[in-house]
Amino acid sequence: MTIQPVGTSLAVDIQHVGKRFKRHTDRRNSIKERLVRGRARKPEDFWAVRDVTLQIPKGSVYGLIGHNGSGKSTLLKMIGGIYRPTEGSITTDGRVAALIELGAGFHPDMTGRENINLNGSILGLPRKDIQAVTEEIVEFSGLGDFINDPVKHYSSGMYVRLGFSVAVHMKPDVLVVDEVLAVGDEEFQRKCFDHLYALRRSGRTIIVVSHGLGQLEALCDEIAWLEHGELQTAGAPTETIAAYLKRVNSDEAARNPQIEAVRDDDGDPRAGDQSIRVRSARIVDLEGKAIGHAETGTTFQISLEITAREPVLGPNVRIALQHESGPLVTMVSNHRVETDFGIVEGDRTITVALTDNPLLPGRYRVHVDVFDFSGSKLLDSWNDAVEFPVRSQTGEIGQGFVQLPVQFSIT
């Protein structure tokens, strides 16, 4: 829950809201069923949203995140007035326009211009206000002369562009947007965002559901996280997203314990004289516990169990990291960082720590090569020793493969 400074007014006040649905599996949908089987004995109910309390300040951009089925869309539909809450109350200040789907209500046989009129009326705008913004909508959609063609001849891109243009020009006090930000090409998307910012500047409130966490982090003032219909946390975007991702990552690890990035030697013949053989490769955390993935910015380790058949003096272990798309990202070796293992014999474990993991999200393969002290004789070569994913903590995906420790300054 967020605490509002005194004097800030709310656009939407959600108090202990719950929404219960009847399961459709046993719905008496026809009169015959009602007559033959009587009333449903015990309707199986489930709560799509339960006891959610949120206060959305005026003029803010508010994000909702959560898994599919977490109740986000149900909550949006209640804010938009499409569903009635089963319990609790939702108070909205001003006119709400809900964009559950772009271009909902467009009639295929009518022209773009006629559809602007129809859609505007459906969204509750008086006729003269619609006429006042029609040219603006045409301009914004970039449809040009196509505006006088029936929308059934539009490409899907043109269709959603018009839908978005109509909705955002209806000047609602509260705009509710369900996963419709990713429309059109790059240029149009930028226009959309600019327009949303302009809406916010004019004091309007935007509530948005999206799975694009990076997008949300950039756009939102606050974010609420829903899970199984219940509010987990709400507040600053970065913290909420981080908490959400942490849960997503740990859930995945819990669901798939075997996914841990661990690989044991399968005994295949390898290059090298095999005086040293790498027995297993695993991705582990600082405590040496196997983990399913690494996180950008968090130190993790690659742990190699080796067996030296005979004493080997100062071997050089080279680890290459290859991105899933092909490029070799980096190669590290103990010689390069001037670490001497001394004489190695029997079963040993070599651990490489990647401090503050600079790898950006993606999948990476690990190749291991072991050379003698001179670096000229190959002892073992294990291609594709192990593969592991790197995830983001913040929702930021980033460009390229690594984030470098940089500092900017201006003089």
Add this chain to the structure above:
Amino acid sequence: MLTDLYTRRALIFAFANRDFATRYRSSILGWSWSLIQPLATLIIFAAVFSLVFRIKAPELGNGEGSSYAAFLFTGLVTWNLFSGLLTLSMTQLKSSGELLKKVQFPAWAPVLGASLVQMIQVLLELGVLVIMFLFLRNISWTWILALPILVGMALFAQGVGLVLSIINARFGDVMYIVAVALGALYFLTPVLYPISMVDGQNELLSWVVKLNPVSWYVEGMHDAMYSLVAPPALVVIGLLVGGFLTFWAGFWIFNRWSEDIGEML
């Protein structure tokens, strides 16, 4: 509550405009179909019932014989208004379901919009009827009474239609039951035959025909347009007020039952 109708009139007209513009858009003959259809029905029925069943229409108001076709079309216009609004209300609400799940707006708006377009159709038919009577020289001031009677019929039909449409949204069978019931009611309404024909017939049948409210409106139209007899003022007022009350009740029930329409359809 009824003031909502006024505040959201733009929305009703927007839906009416949509339905009007798209009704016959993909057909070559366009709106001519709205006349070809009832006229074809008229020709077939007039031929079958006056030639095969030899039903005699009552005397025309001008005292110059009778015309079964004119008599039949008077009833048909009234009946089409009733059955058209009923059927259209149900299909229209159903087909607005997807939209109602995504945008919040009053669910009666598309229904009433479609009904407005249907009324344009009825006005066209009425025009043909007027031409027919002009041709027969069967003219009188009593024609004016056709307007309050038809308005009453429209309000009555819309009231019933609203209730049926909201029940149909929940139980999809209603539409089919209504289709069957309308088929039966058609013969229990004095459209194809003068109401005098049921007198002295099966007692029960006669009562059903006379208690059927649609019969009252059809009879009112027969009087005003065909026989050129003014029905008593009380009857005309009764038909209008009865229609209005039915509409008001239907609208109230519709609003009560459509609160969860977004989940129902």
